[in-house]
Structures are given as C-alpha cells and as structure tokens.
Amino acid sequence: MKMKKLMMLLLGTVFTGALISACAEAEPVYPEAPETVIIEEAEETGETETAAEAGEETVGTEDQGETGETAEAAGTVTDPGSVNTGSYEQTSEEYAYFSLDQVPAYNGTQVIPVHEGMPFFTEEELDAARESYEYYEALDDLGRCVFAQASAGTDTLPTRERGDIHTVRPSGWQKNCKWERCHLIAHSITGEDANERNLITGTHAMNEAMQVYEVRITNYIKDNPDAHVLYRVTPYYYEDELVASGVLMEGMSVENEGEAIRFCVFLYNAQTGEDIDYALGYVDFTEDYIDPSSEEAERAKEEALENADYIANKNSMIFHDPDCSGIAKTRNSNRIPLNCSEEEAEQMGYRPHYSCIGA
Numbered sequence: 169m170k171m172k173k174l175m176m177l178l179l180g181t182v183f184t185g186a187l188i189s190a191c192a193e194a195e196p197v198y199p200e201a202p203e204t205v206i207i208e209e210a211e212e213t214g215e216t217e218t219a220a221e222a223g224e225e226t227v228g229t230e231d232q233g234e235t236g237e238t239a240e241a242a243g244t245v246t247d248p249g250s251v252n253t254g255s256y257e258q259t260s261e262e263y264a265y266f267s268l269d270q271v272p273a274y275n276g277t278q279v280i281p282v283h284e285g286m287p288f289f290t291e292e293e294l295d296a297a298r299e300s301y302e303y304y305e306a307l308d309d310l311g312r313c314v315f316a317q318a319s320a321g322t323d324t325l326p327t328r329e330r331g332d333i334h335t336v337r338p339s340g341w342q343k344n345c346k347w348e349r350c351h352l353i354a355h356s357i358t359g360e361d362a363n364e365r366n367l368i369t370g371t372h373a374m375n376e377a378m379q380v381y382e383v384r385i386t387n388y389i390k391d392n393p394d395a396h397v398l399y400r401v402t403p404y405y406y407e408d409e410l411v412a413s414g415v416l417m418e419g420m421s422v423e424n425e426g427e428a429i430r431f432c433v434f435l436y437n438a439q440t441g442e443d444i445d446y447a448l449g450y451v452d453f454t455e456d457y458i459d460p461s462s463e464e465a466e467r468a469k470e471e472a473l474e475n476a477d478y479i480a481n482k483n484s485m486i487f488h489d490p491d492c493s494g495i496a497k498t499r500n501s502n503r504i505p506l507n508c509s510e511e512e513a514e515q516m517g518y519r520p521h522y523s524c525i526g527a
C-alpha cells in the first residue's frame with residue numbers, strides 16, 4: 169500500500185515536472201520556432217515521457233537547467249495588485265497558433281484580421297470564461313510582457329479612477345521617442361494601472377487602434393451585466409527585440425458564443441513617419457510623421473474618411489456604406505475609416521449595418 173502511494177507520488181512528481189517544463193518554454197513563438205514540435209507536445213501533454221522529450225527538443229539546454237525556477241516565476245505567481253486572478257493555467261499550446269511570419273510587413277494599415285477573425289481560444293477556456301478572471305503572465309527573461317488574458321465581466325470593471333502608470337518602464341522604453349505605455353488589457357476593462365505585466369512600449373497609432381476593441385468590450389459588458397467577454401492580448405517580438413512588433417488581440421462574447429463580439433486581429437506596433445529600432449526602442453522621425461494632436465492629423469483623418477471603403481462607428485463597431493445616413497451624424501472622432509472588404513471588416517470584429525450593407 170505504502171509502496172503504491174510512493175509510486176503515485178513519484179509519478180505525480182514526474183508529471184508535474186513535465187507540466188512545469190511546458191510552462192517554462194511557453195514563450196511567444198518566434199518565426200524560427202520549431203512549430204511542429206510544439207504542436208506535438210501540445211497534443212500529447214497527457215504522456216509524461218513524450219512531453220518531456222518534446223521539451224528537450226524545443227528548448228535550448230540552458231533553459232532546461234532552470235526550468236523549475238522559471239516555471240514558478242512564470243506560471244504560478246499572480247500579480248498581487250490584481251483581483252480575482254482565477255486559476256488560468258498556461259500551456260505552450262496557446263502559443264503555437266501564431267507567429268510573426270504570418271503577417272506581411274507594415275504598410276500603413278494598422279489592423280489586419282488573423283485566422284479569419286476566429287480567436288484561438290480552446291473549448292476549456294471558453295467554458296472557464298463563464299466566470300470572470302484576470303491573468304497577467306510574468307515578464308520573460310528580457311523583462312518583456314508575455315500576455316494578458318481575462319474573462320471580463322461586470323466584476324472586472326474598474327471601481328476607481330484610472331491611476332498613474334508612469335512608474336512602469338516597459339521593455340524598450342526610450343525617452344523622447346513619443347512612446348506610449350499601452351495596456352495589454354485596458355484599465356476600462358479590468359481596472360489595472362501600474363501593472364508591469366500589462367504595459368508595453370507602443371506607438372500612439374497602435375494604442376488608438378486597440379481602443380476600438382476596448383471600448384466595444386466595455387460597452388458590451390455595461391449593456392449586458394451578466395455577460396462575459398473572453399479577451400487575450402499577446403505581444404509578439406522578433407527574437408530578442410525589446411519592443412513588440414505588434415499584438416494579437418482575441419476576443420469573444422462567451423454566453424452567446426461570439427454572436428455579439430468576435431475578433432482575432434493583429435495590430436502593428438508601428439506608425440507612419442516613425443522609423444523604429446525594435447531591438448532597443450529608439451525611434452527616428454521622418455518627414456511623414458504627423459503629430460496626432462495637430463490640425464494636420466485632423467485633415468489626414470478627414471481625407472482617410474473620404475477615401476474609406478466603409479466607415480464604422482467606434483462605439484458600436486457597426487460599419488456602414490460611407491453614404492449611409494446612419495453614420496452621417498457621427499462625429500469624426502468616433503468614425504473609423506475602413507479600407508478592406510466587407511468580409512475582412514467582419515473578421516476584424518465589425519458588424520454590418522443591415523440597412524446599408526447587410527441587406
């Protein structure tokens with residue numbers, strides 16, 4: 169009897185070890201990452217030996233030595249400042265779905281759909297999202313944000329005014345480069361302020377593009393107090409660069425299985441007129457740079473609206489034919505010019521206005 173118990177304990181230890189190594193290597197997938205190995209491992213997590221073997225193949229030997237420590241730091245410690253951190257458990261499976269080599273180079277378009285707009289959430293994650301939680305992954309070895317995930321609901325909304333975030337110096341932050349501290353998950357959704365696991369170095373243009381999704385989620389929860397939105401924001405870096413090349417944003421309204429909100433988009437951490445050194449965060453400004461608070465920026469927005477294929481309302485994320493009376497009275501600041509197909513707009517989480525498009 170005792171012997172059996174001991175065996176179980178030992179097995180348990182081995183198994184836990186395998187799980188921990190899976191956690192430790194779960195870093196953003198870089199273009200050259202051996203994807204097949206990760207997928208294999210993800211499928212066979214139940215089998216201790218296979219997972220361990222796969223782990224050896226995937227990660228360099230250096231990481232293996234400190235697996236235990238890293239895992240403790242990365243997987244189980246939750247931010248003391250956050251509420252309701254839940255029991256979100258991270259596996260490498262969650263990173264295998266996307267890498268930077270899937271997106272074309274930045275050409276001035278800030279947002280593109282990924283995976284036809286379908287988030288990479290698992291069934292288990294969607295089930296678990298019927299209760300609110302927040303999770304902010306620990307910084308990686310380079311001090312970079314890894315990802316943040318929440319099932320946002322009425323009880324994650326902020327209960328106090330937005331606080332100071334200037335105490336946090338995100339990876340790649342350089343002075344006088346017009347960087348903004350971008351929340352992975354916005355204060356308006358989970359009330360996080362100076363949480364270093366939730367703030368990255370980002371351009372104004374990316375920050376602004378993120379807001380569209382943040383506003384939509386916040387409005388939806390306020391209108392539907394019992395509803396949840398599963399939401400994940402993952403920054404992606406090339407190799408050891410300190411500034412993310414962009415973020416993958418995934419969101420889905422849980423109770424109605426994405427009928428109200430569903431998007432999977434990549435946002436470029438870039439901006440016209442900014443020549444960014446992503447390795448260290450230095451920025452050169454070219455003559456194309458436009459100060460976002462200038463009149464020139466307003467004129468550029470007007471021009472973009474005039475040339476847009478569709479125009480969306482920022483508060484509802486409903487998109488219209490540019491001539492539709494339904495968007496005519498909306499202020500320019502709440503109008504989003506879209507230059508894409510109807511299908512792409514929907515994949516980016518916008519919904520068609522039925523009287524002008526959906527008919």
Ligand SMILES: [Zn+2]
Pocket residue numbers: 487488489492493494495521522523524525
């Ligand atoms: Zn319309």
